[in-house]
Amino acid sequence: MAALMLQKAIRQCMRVRSLELISPVTCQQIRFKSGKQRLKAPSHAQSKDKYVRRQKKGFLEKKVEKVDKDFLKKVPVDDVWIRKYYPERRYSMADAIHKHRELAQPEMLNNMDGLIYAEMTLDMITTKKAKFIKGFRETVLLPHQFDDQTQQKVAVFCETDSDIALAKEMGATYVGGRELVKEIVTGAINKDDIDHYLCVPDMLNTVIPIRPVVREKFPLKVKGNLNEDVKAMLELFLKGITFNCVKETDYIGKIQAPIGTLNMKDEEIEANYKALIPVIWKYKPQKTVHFVTELSIIAPPSDERFLLQLEDYVPGHEKQEDEQELDDEEDKMAATN
Incomplete structure (x- = not known):
């Protein structure tokens, strides 16, 4: 009886050995319990990935767009031009207000006493890569009062x-x-x-x-x-007027602040805009040079927005004389070559 059991076990082992030659899946051990064969798969070294601490999801990196100085200097010669071949035109605040007044005439939008807003794009990056300026809410008393069509409770x-x-x-x-x-x-x-x-x-x-x-x-x-x-x-x-800085992304903030109405004088509207700057500049990081990266004037319900010349209305965008001299030298060198 013992001899028969031994022969049966040998046949089973030989059958498993033959399977090992055919199949890549091998059996490391063979056990018999209650007359049933039990196979155990070979053990493999465990991956160390699960012991490695997961890295935190990174913040959105600010896309740095290359600025073509020659493209920015291009000025259309005619009254009509293809927009993609020229930089977006920038205006003085008086010219932007004048254009909105033309759109607000009774024959068009009929909005001669409509509100004017200063729309700003802010750079919310700080000196630390993973830290950004939070959105904020401020109230300021403007030098020239106007009805902003809101009632504060x-x-x-x-x-x-x-x-x-x-x-x-x-x-x-x-x-x-x-x-x-x-x-x-x-x-x-x-x-x-x-x-x-x-x-x-x-x-x-x-x-x-x-x-x-x-x-x-x-x-x-x-x-x-x-x-x-x-x-x-x-x-x-x-x-006073209350405005919010709303975060569009981690590194971009948007402000829309009312600064007057279309029937006010240009000087009064500009003085109201200048009163906003010290309040917004409280949140500017010390090492940030260009805190406001874009400034435009809007007057709903018109969809038009007119960009302003940053160097005239935003601190930190004044063009230095040294930079102007370097640009002139580069232009001269390019002309000689």
Whole structure:
């Protein structure tokens, strides 16, 4: 009996050996348990990939486009030209406003008192490769007031009777203390119905519970909505214009800020634009040279946008005399060759 079992096992081994010669899949061990044959596949060295820490997904790299200086110098001779063969034309602010006024005539868009916006493209890159400037929200009081067709709703947190009376007189939507805080936290007052939250310093500890609710609108001294002077805060946030810097990508931000109406004087509109620059420049990294990379004037509902000459309206784009001399020398060398 034992001899028969041994012969059977030998035949099985020979059959497996013959399979090894035919098939690339081999069996390392053969076991018999309860009269059944069990095959075990050979073990292979484990890949080390699973022990390697996965790399974080990289940020979008800024595409650096090569600028052809000769192409930028090309100027069309005629009134009609093929756009792809010439750089996009840039205007002065007065010329851009004049063109929008022509489009707004009663015979066309009939929008002679329409709003004018300054549209800016910002470079949001910092000195650190993986760190970018966050989007921001600012309010500025322009030197020449105009109706921007919006009504700001303001909540003022104060305690004294004089501050409460002043806030109500100037047009604050909500005025109060602890009870007002409780209504905002519980949702009795919808946080989205309030555009600005103003607070006096003595009430700062009281309004802390609304911080996770209102988030970026929470009163801070650097934003101007935390101040002892209730009148100054209300003048800024009721009469000023509010604009946002919206991130299009990690390294590109967009701003659209109203700077006047088409029936205002050109000098007044330009003065309003200049009042925006110091507010925006608070977010400029120290080593960034060209913070604003593009500037244009738009006037909805017109689809036209007119680019402005950056060197005339944006700090950091002034052409240095040395660079001008180098360009002249390059032109001379090219002409001689």
